[in-house]
Amino acid sequence: MNIVIIGKSGQLAFELSRELKNGKHRVTFLGRNDIDITSSDNIGATLVPLSADVLINASAYTAVDKAEEDTEACNAINAVAVKNLATFCKAHGAYMVHVSTDYVFNGHKGSPYLTDDPIEPKGAYGKSKAKGEKALLDILPDASCLIRTAWVYSSHGTNFVKTMLRLMGDIPLLSVIDDQVGTPTWAKGLAEACVYAAENQTVGVFHWTDEGVASWYDFAIAIQELGLEKGLLDKPIPVLPIPSSQYPTLVKRPSYSVLDKQNTREEFVSCKFIHWRKQLSDMLDELKA
Template identity: 50%
Template sequence: MTIIVIGKSGQLAWELAQLSTPSQAIVCLGRDDVDLQNVSALVNILKQYDAEGVINASAYTAVDKAESDIENAYLLNTKAVGHIAQACKHLDVPFVHISTDFVFHGDKGLPYSPGDAINPLGVYGMSKAQGEQLIADIYPQRSAIIRTSWVYSTHGNNFVKTMLNLMATKPELGVISDQIGTPTYAKGLAKACIASITQQVIGVHHYTDTGVASWFDFAVAIQNIALELGLLDKKIAIKPITTAQYPTPAKRPHYSVLDKASFINALPELSLMHWQEQLTHMMTALKNEREA
């Protein structure tokens, strides 16, 4: 079985590549390998690899930059998604697309279910929401949309690695405490994507690790685990701040915890872990990489 991953440089694509086996090859294709704005090119490359499933791990994820780089955000998060859906439909192969908690406004105050009304706050969320709609319009028969949040990995740039760098160089940090969600280790998300292809899950679902956190909670946990593992040698003060104290070009949902019940029902064999447990796994792997 060959599964094609659209995306090569991102942290999810990297984690997916680590799951490749002789019996289940996972091939990651980057922008130099395929033109996402050309449906015929997509069809041809999927045929070339005799693809039996496609996972779209590519996205324009620079949330603040998207507010001014609108055209490029929509090219990758909307138009390209529609083209991938068309190619998959042409070849009748299952398609898994990764979306985001940013399609929600963040004012519900309870975990969002897949069927809840979407109401994005900015260009990133709107472009991702329109990508979802194209899949629903073009190829609902064999497509799964998996919304996730706060993704991190040992690979690439993410909140965990940024915090570790700042904690090693700054005397103190202020971290936002009034945005609530759930961190997600990309390694677990990658396994969920593969399971969705092999079990032919369809529809809109949510996947994150379990539990709830603010960015402040997340940062405190990162420091505590890093000190235990020896990734940091000193403790610094981490102070909670409000969103208003740290203005950004893009608005972010204040509460975007995702309800995972439908995904657990679709894949009961999938074991979910608390975000702090997954964070420990990731940071242990990071330590091992640095020591290797």
Template identity: 60%
Template sequence: MNIVVIGKSGQLAHEIMRLAGDDSVHCLGRDDINILDAVNLASVLNRFQPEGIINASAYTGVDKAESDQTNAYALNQTAVANLATYSKQNHCHLVHVSTDYVFGGDKGSPYQVDDNYHPQGVYGASKAAGEKALLDIYPQASCILRTSWVYASHGNNFVKTMLRLMAEKQELGVIDDQIGSPTWARDLAKACMYAIKNQVSGVHHWTDNGVASWYDFAVAIQSLALEKGLLTHAIPIKPIPSSAYPTPAKRPHYSVLDKSTLASEFSALVPQYWRKALSDMLDELT
């Protein structure tokens, strides 16, 4: 299959390329295509004649978005609308990656795919706007995959930051009142490729199985890293409330995503438990 991935430098695109196999996968970054310019976007994509497009690009600076609203909406809404319009006009399937931040985090139980949007900041609001644009323009042959807490051996993410801090610091304080599901980018990449190749449509949630706080996640990172020789000694990790670490953007306190639609639409894929995925990812760093 001929597939174009938008978002060349990100950890998800990196994992998709590793899974390409016999498929022809082309990753395009900002130096290759201007997704904010519909004319340039069409001109570049026409060279590849894609059967499917995976949008792995986004404005992901959650805190920076609070003071950079124009650019956040440009990448998270306008660019998505442009990709949806092109895909509709050229009859190619579109998979778009979204986020748990479109929800408020105050429901107290896992979010269903059709729950109402209630973003807490500009990042979440701009991602919700992108989802709405896609659903308005091209619902019949597009798939929205919401995910959360993505990490990989490639790029910058929570896991690699924790490993660095654990090697440098005498102790760490990590937030324990934000609950979600860590997700290995490799597993998310498999879901994206499955959705493209099987022409899955609609809104779905993909994360690794299980739930954790950021504190739980950090404790697991240290424990597994010690087992694998990535760290030489343990340091104290203390649970702290969000109020002790104020940020420009408010984070959802409980943003676990319900994955019940996967049984029918992604029947050949079963998310693995997040701690097993973390162990597999850390093996790549040894």
């Protein structure tokens, strides 16, 4: 297949490049200097010569707090661009994989969110991602795969795991929120799911995270334990649980955003569903190497 990936500097694009390095498909990565996804004319001029069978959108505006003051840019990338890409795919008979977020839910349910649960985003970021979802499903319902994910990290780029390791090596004590619950996700598994969807032209809405449940505090404790075990940290420091109220942010994060993956398990039959702690351990091995 001829696969075009929008985005080439983020964690997902990094893992997609590794997942697709076997040469089985023709793959083109397009970054912000290669394509303006907010312009339908530029999309056409750039993509038509590439004759893509599949488009994987690995680009997103993800600065959750900054989005509150930068709503125009956030909407342009997370909503307008998705509409533009879906419209192009429809006009040219291409299939599209798009990645969304747990932030489209309000976080109040208290049990894992099903793919067809009502969405109720709270901040500008979540609202922009919800608009992108709607555009995709309205324009390309029979030739697209929408994958929601959460708490993504990898050995590449900036993320919670690498930030925790840095802080644990630099400061004497750390406080981490313990009343926001979700599931950490290694971008490697997410990339595998995106490629599976592309190769099988999987249609519908699906959730992809690693297995299990954790609070940010649980996640931080595991990072320290495994970091010490693997020699990425020299000594332990106290890690204290605190409520969200003690760490105010511009946007209220979902208090519970575990995503139900039942239909994903049924559809993505060759993908491995692995517990987040095992995935974290493997990523830290990679980081150390």
